[in-house]
Amino acid sequence: MRKISWKTEFRNILVFMALAAVPGFFFDILPWTLLLVAVGYLGWFIRQLWQVQEWLKDGANSYPPEAHGLFGAVLDDLYRQQRIGRAERQQLEADLKYLEDSYTSLLDAAVMLNEDGAIRWFNKAAVDYLGLRYPDDTGLLLITLLRNPDFIRYFESGNYHEYLQIPSPHVEGMYLQIHITCFGEGSRIVLARDITETNRLQQMRKEFVANVSHELRTPLTVINGYLETLSDHADADEIMRRRAIEQMLIQSHRMENLIKDLMALSRLEVSSTIAEHTAIALRPMLEIIREDVLAAVNKKCEIAIECDDNLLLEGNPSQLHSAFANLVTNAAKYTADNSQVIVKWYKDESQAYLSVGDNGDGIEAHHIPRLTERFYRVDNSRSLETGGTGLGLAIVKHILLHHEAELKIESQLGVGSTFSCVFPLMRVHQQAHSA
Amino acid sequence: MERELQNHISQQYDNDLDQVRAHLLEMGGRVENQVRDAVRALLEADSEVALKVKSDDDDVNDMEVSIDEECARIIALRQPIATDLRLVIGISKIVVDLERIGDEAGKIATQAINLSEMVDSPRGYSEIRHIGNHVTYMVRDALDAFARLDAEMALSVAKEDKLVDQEYASAVRSLITFMMEDPRNISQILNVIWTLRSLERVGDHARNIAEHVIYLVKGRDVRHVGLKKMAEEVEKG
Numbered sequence: 193m194r195k196i197s198w199k200t201e202f203r204n205i206l207v208f209m210a211l212a213a214v215p216g217f218f219f220d221i222l223p224w225t226l227l228l229v230a231v232g233y234l235g236w237f238i239r240q241l242w243q244v245q246e247w248l249k250d251g252a253n254s255y256p257p258e259a260h261g262l263f264g265a266v267l268d269d270l271y272r273q274q275r276i277g278r279a280e281r282q283q284l285e286a287d288l289k290y291l292e293d294s295y296t297s298l299l300d301a302a303v304m305l306n307e308d309g310a311i312r313w314f315n316k317a318a319v320d321y322l323g324l325r326y327p328d329d330t331g332l333l334l335i336t337l338l339r340n341p342d343f344i345r346y347f348e349s350g351n352y353h354e355y356l357q358i359p360s361p362h363v364e365g366m367y368l369q370i371h372i373t374c375f376g377e378g379s380r381i382v383l384a385r386d387i388t389e390t391n392r393l394q395q396m397r398k399e400f401v402a403n404v405s406h407e408l409r410t411p412l413t414v415i416n417g418y419l420e421t422l423s424d425h426a427d428a429d430e431i432m433r434r435r436a437i438e439q440m441l442i443q444s445h446r447m448e449n450l451i452k453d454l455m456a457l458s459r460l461e462v463s464s465t466i467a468e469h470t471a472i473a474l475r476p477m478l479e480i481i482r483e484d485v486l487a488a489v490n491k492k493c494e495i496a497i498e499c500d501d502n503l504l505l506e507g508n509p510s511q512l513h514s515a516f517a518n519l520v521t522n523a524a525k526y527t528a529d530n531s532q533v534i535v536k537w538y539k540d541e542s543q544a545y546l547s548v549g550d551n552g553d554g555i556e557a558h559h560i561p562r563l564t565e566r567f568y569r570v571d572n573s574r575s576l577e578t579g580g581t582g583l584g585l586a587i588v589k590h591i592l593l594h595h596e597a598e599l600k601i602e603s604q605l606g607v608g609s610t611f612s613c614v615f616p617l618m619r620v621h622q623q624a625h626s627a
Numbered sequence: 628m629e630r631e632l633q634n635h636i637s638q639q640y641d642n643d644l645d646q647v648r649a650h651l652l653e654m655g656g657r658v659e660n661q662v663r664d665a666v667r668a669l670l671e672a673d674s675e676v677a678l679k680v681k682s683d684d685d686d687v688n689d690m691e692v693s694i695d696e697e698c699a700r701i702i703a704l705r706q707p708i709a710t711d712l713r714l715v716i717g718i719s720k721i722v723v724d725l726e727r728i729g730d731e732a733g734k735i736a737t738q739a740i741n742l743s744e745m746v747d748s749p750r751g752y753s754e755i756r757h758i759g760n761h762v763t764y765m766v767r768d769a770l771d772a773f774a775r776l777d778a779e780m781a782l783s784v785a786k787e788d789k790l791v792d793q794e795y796a797s798a799v800r801s802l803i804t805f806m807m808e809d810p811r812n813i814s815q816i817l818n819v820i821w822t823l824r825s826l827e828r829v830g831d832h833a834r835n836i837a838e839h840v841i842y843l844v845k846g847r848d849v850r851h852v853g854l855k856k857m858a859e860e861v862e863k864g
Binding site for chain 2: 333339343364556
């Protein structure tokens with residue numbers, strides 16, 4: 193094709209030249225006519241060139257201008273190249289977008305850095321976890337925004353075989369696992385994974401084992417101490433022996449309680465649903481609980497019961513008894529003298545509530561989400577005086593789970609706390625006749 | 628908001644400026660951590676962490692000296708003008724505030740050690756937790772504003788300082804009532820108040836940093852002008 197247009201081009205020039213040469217020859221002005229043809233050809237040539245240039249200047253998006261001869265061929269070729277190029281570019285852009293989308297959809301934060309450590313690109317999770325801002329932060333050095341000293345050390349060490357754990361600079365309480373990979377010529381990808389939950393579970397497991405052994409060892413130490421004293425002083429008098437035995441009894445009861453609670457918990461965890469459902473009237477149960485608690489707490493304490501007698505709760509009586517007893521005991525125990533505890537059983541349009549309110553010191557807000565963890569204590573010094581096992585609320589939580597209910601804790605420092613068991617209405621029956 | 632400081636003919640000059648900025652922010656990261664750790668050490672009665680905060684202070688002091696040296700070298704060798712000059716001056720001022728924040732963190736760590744020996748019921752700790760979180764975020768945001776040369780963010784940090792001052796005042800008021808209730812609490816509560824005072828100072832320094840950031844972005848000195856005027860200057864652009 194190209195050859196043909198070169199040929200036609202030469203032929204056209206020759207034809208024009210010949211046409212101009214004939215009159216020039218006759219009138220003896222041959223150089224002038226030839227010059228005229230040459231100038232005309234040059235003008236046409238320049239015009240075409242100008243059109244091509246205009247077309248290219250516009251970005252060559254439209255069809256190329258109409259052109260003849262050589263220019264037509266050149267433009268055709270150019271246009272074809274352009275089309276291929278555009279298609280390729282679109283394909284590449286689509287591929288790139290696809291890749292970027294795949295990174296964007298990652299749950300891990302991903303930040304791409306160039307060889308200087310400046311940010312080139314990052315995904316949505318990086319915005320959430322690291323607090324980067326899109327697109328303002330592209331071009332900034334990552335270490336100027338992620339300033340954790342451990343991270344900077346890790347980043348600059350160049351040794352990325354191990355993972356690094358740092359707290360998120362953006363989200364309070366979130367922990368990130370950082371991993372860096374190198375690619376290309378000095379470019380790097382920084383990946384950050386949210387490991388808050390795993391961390392918390394590991395921590396809880398560690399604490400659980402440590403706590404169980406600690407709680408069991410304390411009473412055992414006391415018992416051991418008395419036993420050693422008794423065996424060293426075989427001639428100890430009656431009063432001393434009696435006191436020792438009393439103390440040992442208290443401690444062994446404590447251990448027994450603890451083991452009972454642990455077993456109750458593990459039983460609750462194993463069985464996911466309860467077999468026996470009965471409709472229970474709560475007033476008798478609450479009154480028994482009141483008597484028990486008042487007998488157990490040796491201080492001035494009032495427990496008021498406000499109970500809607502027409503409301504029956506469907507569930508496992510012994511489990512519910514232990515859950516409510518736990519809450520009432522806590523309320524009575526962890527308040528100072530003259531404590532007033534109000535137990536209410538009522539419902540509204542959407543749910544039914546058994547709430548236990550007290551007028552104690554209240555609980556600081558940051559403790560509340562952790563209260564139902566095993567052995568979690570707001571104040572470590574209290575475990576000894578009150579003799580709790582630290583498992584009560586964990587048991588309550590599990591029992592309520594079995595009844596599709598949840599535990600809601602509201603507390604205000606210096607005013608008091610309210611623990612509410614919130615039951616779904618399907619667990620509640622209206623009693624038609626009053627008892 | 629001019630992100631890229633314009634390029635200079637000397638590549639080395641650009642590198643020097645980038646370096647000193649990165650060093651300042653690295654020091655900032657250290658100081659941020661110090662404050663956070665100091666507060667944590669106090670709340671969790673962890674004297675080991677407290678001791679580490681105090682020993683870190685030496686590193687921070689060394690960094691202050693070396694950043695100052697870098698600034699002096701840039702001024703001497705490059706004779707910076709306009710934006711660059713403001714950047715160098717800004718850095719050498721911010722470094723002072725950062726070092727002071729480090730000192731305050733050290734003081735908090737000292738109180739943490741003192742308080743960890745008193746096993747009494749921790750009164751005022753919720754205030755420490757609250758104000759501690761608040762000023763930690765302020766320091767972080769002030770440094771972010773510097774890294775991004777973001778005057779609006781700096782302005783919001785300066786506004787936060789007012790809140791911290793109010794929280795500090797009300798915390799002190801309530802602690803005073805505790806002291807009046809039971810004089811045996813006084814020594815412990817004094818420690819808490821000193822801690823709060825240190826935190827409040829950290830907030831002030833964060834505000835100073837924010838003001839330096841506004842200066843180096845906008846070229847206007849907004850110290851001692853009040854928040855309203857400061858906001859106007861930032862919006863002027």
